[in-house]
Amino acid sequence: MQPLRLILLSGWGIDQRIWQPLEAYWPTHLSSHAVEWPGYGDAPPLRANATLEELADTMAEPLASDAVWVGWSLGGLLATALLAYLPPPRGLILLGAGETFCVKGEVSAKGGVTSAELSAFQRAFQRDPTATWQHFLRWQTQGEPGPRQVHRQLRDLLGDTPPADSPTLATGLHWLATIDNRPRLAAPPCPVVRLIGDHDPFISPAQRRVSKPLSDVGHCPMLSQPQALAATIGHHAHQMVNATMAVL
Numbered sequence: 001m002q003p004l005r006l007i008l009l010s011g012w013g014i015d016q017r018i019w020q021p022l023e024a025y026w027p028t029h030l031s032s033h034a035v036e037w038p039g040y041g042d043a044p045p046l047r048a049n050a051t052l053e054e055l056a057d058t059m060a061e062p063l064a065s066d067a068v069w070v071g072w073s074l075g076g077l078l079a080t081a082l083l084a085y086l087p088p089p090r091g092l093i094l095l096g097a098g099e100t101f102c103v104k105g106e107v108s109a110k111g112g113v114t115s116a117e118l119s120a121f122q123r124a125f126q127r128d129p130t131a132t133w134q135h136f137l138r139w140q141t142q143g144e145p146g147p148r149q150v151h152r153q154l155r156d157l158l159g160d161t162p163p164a165d166s167p168t169l170a171t172g173l174h175w176l177a178t179i180d181n182r183p184r185l186a187a188p189p190c191p192v193v194r195l196i197g198d199h200d201p202f203i204s205p206a207q208r209r210v211s212k213p214l215s216d217v218g219h220c221p222m223l224s225q226p227q228a229l230a231a232t233i234g235h236h237a238h239q240m241v242n243a244t245m246a247v248l
Contacts, residue, residue: 003031004241006233007063007089011073011096012172013133014154015040015163018072021153021222025230030237035062037075039168048167049174052078056085065089068237072096073140073202073219074172080181080192088189091240093233095195096219098207099185101176112204115177122173129169133162143199143218150223191240195232197221212236 006026008019016034026032038058039045046054055078063069063079065087071079076097083092103112125132137154144150162169185192194211196203199218203211214221214232221229 003029004090004237005064005067006030006032006237007067007069008032008034009069009071009075009079010034010037010040011075012176013136013162013164013169014073014158017157017163018154018220018222020157021226022230025227027231027234027238030234033067035059037078037172039164041163045165045168046171048171050171052081052175052179053085056082060086063089068093068240070095070233070237072222074101074176077101077179077181078175080184081175081179083184083189091191091193091237092188093193093195093236093240094211095221095229095233096197096200096202098194098196098203098211099182100180101202103204104206111201111208113202118173118177122170122177125166125170125173129166130161133169134160139201140219141223143197143201144220144224145216146224147218150220153223154220191243193236193240195236 008016010016010018016036019032019034036043038055046058059082063082063086067089068091069079069089070093072095076094079092080094101113102115102118121132138151141147141150141154195214196208196211197214197217197219202219214229217224
């Protein structure tokens with residue numbers, strides 16, 4: 001029997017190295033493959049202000065339909081948005097990602113990021129991309145049980161400079177601000193599971209309520225609890241495929 005394929009998709013300002021801590025823990029029935037978004041790693045960038053349709057054209061080959069896609073953060077938003085353009089996968093696991101990035105009608109004090117906060121972040125990025133990216137790394141580790149240690153892990157993985165150029169990162173911020181996946185998640189073309197850390201600073205209470213909780217972690221469980229996360233992803237991927245086969 002062939003192992004179940006996982007395609008791993010990273011988030012804004014972070015490349016496939018974020019998945020390295022899980023490599024030792026994947027269940028034996030899984031075969032994982034981390035894919036780079038355009039402009040990250042060795043992948044050629046898209047043009048500035050590229051559309052989702054252009055992204056879909058570029059990702060049509062690496063995002064195979066005979067796999068379960070695992071999208072983290074912006075990677076989850078993009079993977080969901082691309083369901084409108086590409087053949088659906090066997091399942092979609094969203095990690096630290098909801099229907100939108102910005103909260104809708106909620107104050108950020110209750111959790112999540114407001115449109116005003118993201119706009120301020122975009123303006124800061126225009127002034128100093130590298131410093132703003134470094135701030136983002138600190139921001140997303142705040143919900144972990146050991147945020148300083150996790151931040152060090154992240155910096156050790158990525159180094160001191162962003163893994164993509166400024167136009168690529170600016171386009172990613174635009175997608176964070178504008179993607180709204182509520183229609184796609186209301187009637188998805190494949191099984192979908194949403195996994196959210198209990199203390200994820202980017203997730204609102206409303207999105208938390210429709211997700212499966214990951215205990216005692218924030219936005220970066222692949223760094224703080226890699227073994228538990230690999231087991232959880234493997235469990236849900238296996239369930240998705242079994243459910244699909246039962247329907248067939």
